[in-house]
Amino acid sequence: MFYVNDQFYTVEDIEKQYEIYESLSHLRECNNRRLAICTDDTFQYMALCLYIRQKGGSVVPIHSATPKEGAVRLASSAGSHLLLFQSIDSFIELSNHSNNQEGVLIQMSSGTTGAPKCIERTWSSVEEEIESYVKTLPVDSLTNSVVACPVTHSYGFICGVLACIRRGAKPVIITNSNPKYILKKLKEYPKHILYAAPALLYTLSRLLPIDQPFDRVMTSGTVMPHSWLTLLREKSRQVLQQYGCSESGCVAIHPNMEDPKEMGYPLPHVKVTAGDKQTPSEIIIELSSQTIYTKDLGYIEDNVLSFLARMDDTINVAGLNVYPLEVETVLMDDPRIVEAVVYKKQNNLSGERVCAQYVSTEPIDNMELREWCRKFLAPHQIPMEFVFVHEIEKLPNGKVSRKKLGGIPV
Template sequence: MFFVNDQYYTVVDVEKQHARFEEMEILQNVHQKRIAVCLPDAFEWLSLCLYMQKKGGSVVPINPATPKEAALRFANATSSHVLLFESLESPIELSSKENEKEGVLVQMSSGTTGEPKCIERSWDSIEEELESYVANWPMSNDTTSIVACPVTHSYGLISGVLSCLKRGAEPIVITNMNPKYVIKKVVKHPTHILYGAPALIHTVVQLLPKGQRLHAVMTSGTVIPASWLSSLHQVADRVLQQYGCSEAGCVALHPNVMSPEDMGYALSHVNISAGKDKNHLAEIVIRTSLQDIYTKDLGYLKEDGTLCYVSRMDDTINVAGLNVYPQEVENVLMAEPRIEEAVVYKKSDAYAGERVCVQFVSNETIDEMELREWCKNRLSPYQVPVEFVQVKEIAKLPNGKVSRKLLGGVPV
């Protein structure tokens, strides 16, 4: 049915777990309960998720690295009745009130702002997404999904694991995120698609043995830098990208990405509107059968229907009335051979309204004037960063994303 690292679990193994759940007192009348789950054993978590889906219960996945106090806050914030922390044997009861809502998968989303937001998705809406995702799947059905991202989040859980099971294949769930271990898996399964975040994929590319290739790679979560995408194309037969939001899951899929901004074509269960071209951007709006979702992302649609993402609306930098989009500046900086990572953000400016700032990572000290000159030769004057800060590591949120607001000193 699926692998977790090197261990293979069959349908019988999952059914045995489900029989175990049937006997657990805390999981009686599960359709009336909301269960928060923070388990280090990915097999137990995935089995429980499938069980809750089948029984119509509500489940709140929590990243297994979360400490107990934080997991309790998370569980209480989502109105959970029970927290399963570290073990199935020691449930923590939180509420006796019956859940009057239909069964849902609960996700906490912070986007790029850092503000937690509780998102509830019915199992029916997830099934609709899965049917659309599989119907638009551009690879052969026997392609092995290697899921090297958290299966407590929708990208790894729904797109990575559940969609693979839906099309009758057996996913490999990786909890050992050592890039060398990931490489070992892709080598062992030559007809693969590797699901991961851009940072992990980039590290895998750097460590890939000479002559070894990746069959296919799926990226999502944050926009992959242009220089990283170029390196990836040199070793991957195919690069795919998907775009979505916590409220609707994956809504667009690109089967062969050549530009970082190309998010893909709308899946059949949604309609997407955005700007008419690169010079006329607008907020990306996703329309489902249940709701209109205003994403606060700026983008546009190409003539062939490709959705292109440019920036978060909140991240756009207004320099004396002229808009600067961080990704464009980051791509220029990342093209400098010594720079490994760069994030552009804004700060208030008494004269220009806002100014462009950047944090960057490099293995060697780089003089600010060199970078300023590099940017002046490749960007318009108003796009050139005013402030360059070299750091050992760029701070990220628990979900692995960067908060440009926090880097700019804005409390969230």
């Protein structure tokens, strides 16, 4: 059915777990109840999710590294009745309130634009996404999904694992974050699609032996720098990208990405609208049950959805919009710059200012950086402030909060 690192688990293994769960009243009676799960036993986590979904209950996934007090806080904020912490026998009762709604999968939003929100998705909507995703993804049943991202998030859980099982392949869930181990597993599965975050894909592509190219890779979550994509395309037979949000799951797939801002073609179960290239506007997702205003700025051209920036991250310089990705791309084209992030700061006199943090292999004079930017950017796009750092601060999910870097309250 699926692998976890080097261990293969069959349908019979899952059914044996179900028998154990049926013997425990706090699990057997999970219908109309909301169970939070925090465990580093990935097989146990997957079996519990499948069991609770089958029983009509609701699941609140919590990352396994979360300490007990933090897990209790997250589980309580999501309205959980029960927290299973590291063991099916170690449970904490949190609420006795009845819950008569349809079973749901609860995801916490990334928190890049403020406090994380609790997002509820019915299992039927997850099922609709899986069906649409499998029909669109250009891979066959012989291609293993190698999932090197958390299965507590919908990207790894729904797209990486559940969709792989649906198309008849066997997902390989990797919890060992050592890049050399991941490359070893990829060699064992030469026909693969690797699900990972951009930073990990970049690291792996730098370490990849010449005689071991990637088959297919999927990226999501944050836009990949152009220089990273160039290297990844050199090392891969196919580079894909998908786009979505916590409320909707995946809504677009690009089957062969050449430009990082191109998110791909909308899936058949959704309607996606945005502006055009000259007048980009908010990306709006229409599902059968709701309309989602993403607060992402983008456009559609030749049926391909492109993402420019979070609307809150767009920098207004004297009435002219600056999109951070465009400036970051120029900065990272300097071979000495390893990573860069562009954000805005408020100035009482001049309004919003373009600022940048960067990691580089050697010291770079600010005037030299400005001269480099002048070759490729309009004056209003050039950062007023360059800050060298040894590491760019990121949130626990690996994303950058531009608001936090700019000192703007979130």
